[in-house]
Amino acid sequence: MIPSAFDYVRPADLGEALRILKEREGEAKVLSGGFSLLPLIKLRLAQPGLLVDLRDVGGLNGLTRDGDLFRIGGRATHRQILEDRPLTDALPIMKDAASRIGDPQIRNWGTIGGSVAHADPAADWPAVLQALHASIVLRSADGERTVPARGFFIDTFTTGIEPAEILTEIQIPFPPPRSGGSYQKLERRAGDFSTVGAAVQMTLGADGRITQIGIGLTAVADSPFAATHAEDALRGAHPNDELFREAAAAASRQSRPATDSHGPAEYKRAMVTEMTARALRAALARAQAQG
């Protein structure tokens, strides 16, 4: 498939990239790894007039711990995340998700910022970032703003990012003691987009109660969302299997899956219950192992 014609620039630094985006607002698209954007362009579902390739823009692919925050550069690849031991030791949910995205070639080149900005409802990072109460840093020629991941994903392929902004960083709070998380992905074939994905991050108090809980769901609504009803049922409670089943059922009731080639909506709702329950049990086991 041959894309329609476009212009291409490869700015040397972030300032130049932001200037170009501002000057060509509305017709320019940012190119990161390309494994989300180029398939759309090849199918002519997107026809940008100008691609702004961030390849040569430095300082956007770091993975660092800065006090109580992990800072992940927007151009960090899935593979970099998968292999970053300080990050995946503290947040194994990041490894769960990164290891199930696409295939090895795609993980070599696809970036977290590209995936998040693209906002495919079946992509894995958006639900994980909502479970982790992560924040997203957006830069434009006029300044910088930091927005919560919850609320960023507005609709299918639609986020709160403005046309002249670049997603430069993702910030994840460093988990307190007795924390654990898990991402459970149901896929039809290895490497597929999710049929259903459930992300859970949990923190236990000294008395064993759930003090913090985040649940994000993939592919079962127009955009990935936080299962707040399930979170409300869990917060402050002592974890047990019956409670987990109730919370998972609440997550399922909050989901709005569509019938498509991955299966009927009814099946997906049942799978939300199952995958959420699995993620809750796995997250609890990890949190307890840390205690």
Added chain:
Amino acid sequence: MTTQHVRVTVNGTVREADVEPRLLLVHLLRETFGLTGTHVGCDTSNCGACTIHVNGLSAKSCTMLAVQADGAEIRTIEGMADGATLHPLQQAFWDQHGLQCGFCTPGMIMQSAWLLGQNPDPTEDQIREGISGNLCRCTGYVNIVKAIDQAAGALRAADAAK
């Protein structure tokens, strides 16, 4: 739309071209440079037939623009054999009947070469995971996995002899 100058090193040889930005890397290799060993299968980044190495990382060249590779070191299937001596992966695919129609083979070999660079002694599961982005519609993968395992052994032996 203006054309852009692209300069890449392909299998050790510097090559240059003026290209439209929309030209895909796989078409630069096949049509501009005449290196037709890299195949276009699904053209949607699923099948892996177009797998090559870009700066040492395996990549699906149907989902990269030629301009993105400007300045890069590229390795394709044509860069694997040493004159008339097949690369151990090529020899192993031959020995183990790791192909039938052969369409997926260049991509399989390039992805396997990257995998063995990362992990010289993979388990069967790791081999299968490593080629999970490469589809073969003939063999059922059994002989491909055997071939990669044979090549891993040969490469380790060659390494130990150094």
